[in-house]
Amino acid sequence: MSFRNYKVPYSSEDRYSRKVAYFSMEFAVHQPLKIYSGGLGFLSGSHLRSAYELRQNLVGIGLLWKYGYYDQARNQDQTLQVNWMEKQYSFLEDTGIKFQISIHDHPVWVKAFYLNPETFHSAPLFLLSTDLPENDYVSQTITHRLYDANVATKVAQFILLGVGGAKLLDELGFSPEVYHLNEAHGISAGFYLYRKFGNNLAEVKKRLVFTTHTPEEAGNEKHDIYLCHKMSYFCGLTLDEVRNLTGIQDDQFNHSLVALRFARIANGVSQLHGHVSRSMWEKYSGICPILSITNAQNWRYWADKQLYRYMEEGNDVMWDDRKQYLKRRAFELVADQTGKLYDPKVFTIVWARRFAGYKRADLITRDNARFSALMASKKYPVQIIWAGKPYPMDYPAINDFNHLVHMSKGYKNMAVLIGYELGLSKRLKQSADLWLNNPRVPREASGTSGMTAAMNGAANFSTDDGWVPEFVNHGNNGFVIEKADYARMNTQEQDEYDLNMLYKLLEEQVLPLYYDNHDTWRQVVKNGMRDVRYQFESNRMAHEYYDLLYNAS
Numbered sequence: 001m002s003f004r005n006y007k008v009p010y011s012s013e014d015r016y017s018r019k020v021a022y023f024s025m026e027f028a029v030h031q032p033l034k035i036y037s038g039g040l041g042f043l044s045g046s047h048l049r050s051a052y053e054l055r056q057n058l059v060g061i062g063l064l065w066k067y068g069y070y071d072q073a074r075n076q077d078q079t080l081q082v083n084w085m086e087k088q089y090s091f092l093e094d095t096g097i098k099f100q101i102s103i104h105d106h107p108v109w110v111k112a113f114y115l116n117p118e119t120f121h122s123a124p125l126f127l128l129s130t131d132l133p134e135n136d137y138v139s140q141t142i143t144h145r146l147y148d149a150n151v152a153t154k155v156a157q158f159i160l161l162g163v164g165g166a167k168l169l170d171e172l173g174f175s176p177e178v179y180h181l182n183e184a185h186g187i188s189a190g191f192y193l194y195r196k197f198g199n200n201l202a203e204v205k206k207r208l209v210f211t212t213h214t215p216e217e218a219g220n221e222k223h224d225i226y227l228c229h230k231m232s233y234f235c236g237l238t239l240d241e242v243r244n245l246t247g248i249q250d251d252q253f254n255h256s257l258v259a260l261r262f263a264r265i266a267n268g269v270s271q272l273h274g275h276v277s278r279s280m281w282e283k284y285s286g287i288c289p290i291l292s293i294t295n296a297q298n299w300r301y302w303a304d305k306q307l308y309r310y311m312e313e314g315n316d317v318m319w320d321d322r323k324q325y326l327k328r329r330a331f332e333l334v335a336d337q338t339g340k341l342y343d344p345k346v347f348t349i350v351w352a353r354r355f356a357g358y359k360r361a362d363l364i365t366r367d368n369a370r371f372s373a374l375m376a377s378k379k380y381p382v383q384i385i386w387a388g389k390p391y392p393m394d395y396p397a398i399n400d401f402n403h404l405v406h407m408s409k410g411y412k413n414m415a416v417l418i419g420y421e422l423g424l425s426k427r428l429k430q431s432a433d434l435w436l437n438n439p440r441v442p443r444e445a446s447g448t449s450g451m452t453a454a455m456n457g458a459a460n461f462s463t464d465d466g467w468v469p470e471f472v473n474h475g476n477n478g479f480v481i482e483k484a485d486y487a488r489m490n491t492q493e494q495d496e497y498d499l500n501m502l503y504k505l506l507e508e509q510v511l512p513l514y515y516d517n518h519d520t521w522r523q524v525v526k527n528g529m530r531d532v533r534y535q536f537e538s539n540r541m542a543h544e545y546y547d548l549l550y551n552a553s
Contacts, residue, residue, distance in 0.1 A: 001093070003095040003096065003097055003112075003114065003172055004171075004172065004173055005172075005173040006059075006172040006173060006174050007174075008057050008058070008059065008117075008123070008124055009117060009124070010055050010117070011055065012055050012056060012057040013054075013055060015546060015547075015551070016054060016055065016056040016057055016058075016546050017057050018057060018177045018178055018546070018550050018551060019057050019058075019174065019175065019176045019177045019178070020056070020057065020058040020059070020176055020177070020178045020179075020180055020546075020550055021058075021059055021060075021061055021165070021169055021174065021176040021178070021179050021180065022044070022047065022048075022051075022058055022059070022060050022061065022123075022180045022182060023061045023062075023161060023162065023165050023179065023180065023181050023182060023185075023186035023189065024040065024041070024044040024060065024061075024062055024182040024183070024185075024186075025040070025062065025063065025146065025147070025157070025161060025183065025185045025186075026040055026041035026044065026062065026069075026146060027041055027044045027045050027048065027060060027062050027125060028041035028042045028044070028045035028421075028422055029045045029048060029049070029115065029120050029122045029125065030045075030120040030122075030422065031421060031422040031423040032089070032091070033089060033091075033115070033120070034065075034068035034069070034087055034421065035062065035063070035064065035065045035068060035069075035127070035146065036069065036146075036421075037069040037146055037147065037354065037389065037391075038353065038354035038389065039353070039354060039446075039447065039448055039449070040182070040183060040213060042297065042422075042425075042448060042449075043182075043269075043295050043297075043446075043448060044060070044062075044182050045122070045298075045422075046296065046297045046298040046301065046302075046448075046538040046541075047182075047538060047541065047542055047545075048060050048122035048123040048125060049120075049121060049122050049123075049298040049300070049301055049538065050298055050537075050538040050539045050541065050542035051122075051123035051542050052117055052121050052122050052123045053121075053298075053300065053539060054539055054542055054543065056123065056542060056546065058123050059123060059124045059125070059126060059174065059176075060122075060123055060124065060125035060126065061125075061126055061128075061161070061165035061168065061169070061186075062125060062126070062127050062128070062161070063127060063128050063129070063143050063146075063157065063160060063161055064089075064092070064113055064127035064128060064129040064131075064143055065087070065143060065144070065145065065146045066086060066087065066129070066131050066143055066144045066145075067084040067085060067086060067087065067144050067145050068085075068087055068145075068146060069145075069146045069147070069389065070082045070083060070084055070145070070389070070392050071083040071084070071085045071419075072389050072418040072419050072420070073418065074418060077405075078405050078409075078416075079401075079402040079405050079406075080390070080398055080401050080402055080405075080418070082392045084144075084145065089113075091115070091116075091119050092113040092114065092115060092127065093113065093114040093115075093116060094111075094113060094114075095111075095112045095113065095114050095126070097111070097112040097168065097171050097172070098110065098111050098112075098132075099167060099168070099171055101159070101160070101163050101164050101167060102232045102235075102236075103139070103142070103156050103159055103160070103231060103232055104152075104156075104230065104231045104232060105230075105232055106139070106232075108130055108135055108139045108142070108160075109130065109132050109134040109135050109139075110128050110129070110130055110160065110164050110167075110168070111128070111129050111130075111132055112126050112127070112128055112129075112168050112171070113126070113127045113128075113129065114126055114127075115127065126165075126168060126172075128143070128160055128161070128164050128165065128168065129143045130142040130143045130160065131143050131144065141153060142156045142157055142160055143157070143160070147391065149392070149393045151223065151227070152227065152231065154223075155223055155227060155228060155231050155233060156231060157185075158185050158186065158187075158188055158221075158233070158255070159188045159231065159232065159233055161185055161186040161188075161189075162181075162185070162186035162187055162188030162189035162190070162191075162192065163188045163189060163191070163192045163235065165186060165189060166179070166189040166192040166193060166196075167192065170196075176207070177207065177550075178207060178208075178209055178549075178550045179193070179207050179208050179209070180209050180210075180211070180545070180549070180550070181208070181209070181210045181211065181259055181263070182211050182213075183211065183212070183213050183214075184210065184212070184220070184221060184255035184256040184258070184259040185221070185255070187210075187255050187258050187259045187262065188233050188234075188235070189208075190204055190208060190258065190259070190262040191233070191234050191235040191237065192235050193207065193208070194235070194237075194245070195235050195236065195237075201245065201262070204262055205262060205263065205264045205288075206264060207264075208259075208262050208263045208264065209263050209264065209265050209266065209267075209549045209550065210259040210260065210262075210263040210265075210266040210267075210288075211266065211267050211268075211269065211293075212256055212259070212260070212266060212267070212268060212269075212277055212290070212445075213269055213273075213445045213446070214256065214445060215268075215273055215276045215277065215280070215442055215443060215444070215445045216280075216443065217280055220254060220255065220256040220257070221254075221255045221256065222252040222253060222254045222255070223252070223253050223255075224251060224252065224253070225239065225242070225248065225250075225251050225252065225253040226239075226251065228253045229242065233253075246258045246261060247261060247284075247285065247286055257281070257284060260281060260284070260287045260288055260290070261284075261286045261287065261288070263288045264288055265288055265289055265291065265548075265549055265552055266288050266289070266290045266291070267290065267291045267292060267293045267548070267549060268290055268291070268292050268293075268445065269292075269293065269294065269295045269445050269446035270292065270294045270295065270445065270446040270466050270467045270469075270470065271292045271294060271469070271470055272442065272465070272466065272469055272470075273292065273445040273446060273466065274290060274291060274292030275292075276442055276445075277290045278290050291548055291549070293541060293544045293545060293548060293549070294446065294467055294470060294536070294541070295446040295448045295451075295467060295536075295541065296448070296451065296535075296536045296537055296538040296539075296540055296541035297448050297451045297452045297455070297536065297537070297538055298537070298538045298539075299455060299533055299537045299538075299539075302426065302429075302451075302452040302455050302456070303452075303455035303456065303533070304322070304326060304430060304455070304456045304457065306322050307319060307322050307323065307326075307456065307457045307529065308529065308533075310322060311526050311529060311530070316519070316522060319457075319522065319526075320522070322457075323457045324344040324345070325344075326430035326431065326456065326457070327342075327344035327348060327430070327431050328344045329427070329430070330427040330428060330430055330431030331343075331344065331431060333417065333424065333427055334385060334415050334417065334431075337415070337417050337418065338408070338415045338416070338417070340412055340413070340415050342383050342413070342415075343383070346381050346382065346383050346413075347380065347381065347382050347383070347433050347434070347511060347514050347515070348382070348383050348384075348385065348431055348432055348433045348434070349364075349382060349383070349384045349385070349432070349433070349434045349436050350384070350385045350386075350387075350428050350429070350431060350432035350434070350435055350436065350453075350458070351364075351384070351385075351386050351387075351388075351436045351437075351438075352385065352386065352387040352388055352417075352420055352424075352425065352428045352429075352449065353388050353420075353437070353447075353449045354388055354389060354390070354391075355388045355389065355390035355394070355397040355398075355400060355401050356390070356391070356394065356397055357394075357396055357397060357400075358439055358440045358443040358444070359438070359439045359440075359443075359444075360438050360439065360440060360495070360498075361386060361388065361400050361401070361404065362400050362403060362404055363438045363495065363498065363499055363502065364384075364436070364438075364499070364502060364503075365404070365407060366495070366499055367499060367503065370503050374503075374506070374507075375411050375413055375414065379515075380507075380511040380512070380514075380515050381413070382413065382511070383413040383414075383415075384413065384414050384415070385415050385416075385417060385428060385431065385432075386401075386404050386408075386415070386416045386417070387416070387417040387418070387419075387420040387424060387428060388401070388420045389420055401416070404416045425449070425452070426452070426456070429449075429452050429453040429455070429456040429458055430456045430457070430458075432453055432456075432458035433458060433459065433514060434458065434459055434461050434479075434510065435449070435450050435453035435454075435458040435459065435460050435461065435462075436461050436462075437449065437450050437460065437461070437462040437463070437468070438462065438463050438481075438498060438502060439463055439465050439466070440463075440491070440494060440495070440498075441463050441464060441465040441483060441486055441494075442465055442486075443465070444465040444466035445466060446466045446467050447462075447465070447466035447467060447468070448467065448536075450462060450467075450468070450471075450478075451467070451532050451536045454477075454478070454525075454528040454529055454531075454532040454536075455529065455532055455533070457525055457529065458525070458528075459477075459478050459479065459510075459521075459524055459525050459528055460472055460477075460478035460479065460480075460528060461478065461479040461480075461502075461505070461506075461510065462478070462479075462480055462481070463480070463481045463483075463498055464480050464481060464482065464483045467536065468480060470535070471531060471532065471535065471536065473527075473531075475509070475524070476524065476527055477524060477527035477528040477530075477531050478524070478528050479505055479509065479510055481498055481501040481502060481505065482501070484497050
């Protein structure tokens with residue numbers, strides 16, 4: 001197959017005919033392709049799957065991580081161990097395309113690989129690698145580890161995604177009408193396009209759109225502008241030219257701020273996040289409009305179709321039987337990893353996602369007396385599972401993970417699993433009766449794990465953040481901790497309020513409903529299944545991207 005003058009290998013409807021290149025540092029397309037860390041990858045993977053289902057004229061641009069994010073293993077005492085294993089992918093096609101980009105004023109060879117749409121039923125995906133014998137070792141390491149801890153390596157990764165991705169599209173002859181940056185990691189593409197179109201920023205703005213995922217200014221990536229310049233981030237522009245072009249006058253290059261100034265339109269990833277983003281950035285001049293397109297997940301990939309079939313047939317006996325089968329199957333993984341035998345009839349709470357401080361994985365355990373009483377209850381027995389990957393250099397998050405591991409040794413109904421990737425994620429969502437999500441409001445831009453939990457017969461129980469305000473109707477399709485006046489609270493007061501409300505709702509509403517009125521419980525879960533399918537399915541999201549971003553003038 002020749003990749004010159006590349007076209008998406010299926011015809012597109014007129015409304016999806018605009019050529020789009022979708023840049024992302026990570027894509028969670030399917031379990032065997034381990035080039036993702038968490039929610040950003042899960043989102044972009046679902047986006048590519050829906051682009052394929054809708055036959056959109058879109059290609060993905062990413063990086064081929066030799067060691068992935070990392071492999072989560074255990075030390076002798078069961079605490080977290082970080083392993084880096086080389087990955088092999090026989091299903092990726094070598095495009096035969098090789099080209100050079102400049103990093104640190106030094107030519108670096110780049111090779112492009114291709115994930116055929118038919119392999120995993122996703123839009124075409126091109127992945128770049130510098131792990132080539134033509135490069136020196138330092139250049140080879142650019143595509144070794146996703147989100148490398150070394151600052152210079154990370155800046156080089158951003159250059160590779162942005163400049164390398166934009167140059168690949170020229171090599172392919174694809175000529176996108178829209179360059180979509182999923183997060184600001186690839187904004188170096190803006191400088192490449194600026195040079196390509198004769199130093200004309202209007203031509204860049206005509207083509208660039210941007211999705212921001214971070215609801216706090218401090219959480220947006222910033223790097224020393226002199227380091228970026230030294231590393232050839234700005235495609236040969238002088239620092240004075242960069243400052244005039246971007247409006248940045250201090251020494252910190254803010255990737256998101258520049259993306260908002262280079263794009264013609266941007267979006268937040270929930271209604272709440274769009275509002276937070278607009279108020280967060282409004283003090284800066286030259287910002288493009290920020291809309292809201294709420295994240296979603298691909299129903300065809302994630303949902304348990306038999307649960308949906310029994311729901312549509314009104315066959316409660318078979319629905320219950322299927323849910324218990326899904327729990328029993330997932331509990332085999334719990335037993336295999338921890339030696340603990342879980343009961344499919346017992347109410348099962350799951351907390352599983354990326355470990356990060358604001359997500360408060362350990363919140364439910366912080367009141368020791370109430371937690372012990374919950375775990376020992378005979379009237380309303382529970383069993384709890386945790387899983388998730390902390391960033392390998394985020395030592396507070398790793399400490400949270402290890403603390404839960406040590407705690408779990410004292411309870412036969414508490415388990416902490418490793419290897420939280422697409423495959424385990426799906427099994428745990430099928431195992432859950434209650435999907436627990438308790439980020440510190442308003443830190444979660446969207447959060448999508450609860451969407452796929454609902455698609456597998458789990459009720460959401462969450463603080464009122466991210467996508468949850470658009471979805472949960474308390475007591476009808478899930479459960480939500482009502483917002484307090486968090487702005488007047490310090491962090492400790494906010495955590496105490498949320499913890500007390502979590503237990504109050506769990507003890508007074510959730511557990512009695514499950515055990516004493518199971519027909520109503522089942523209806524709550526079914527309502528969630530129905531609502532999530534139509535509001536938070538990624539075909540809706542992929543359509544909105546064309547409708548509101550790509551086709552908008």
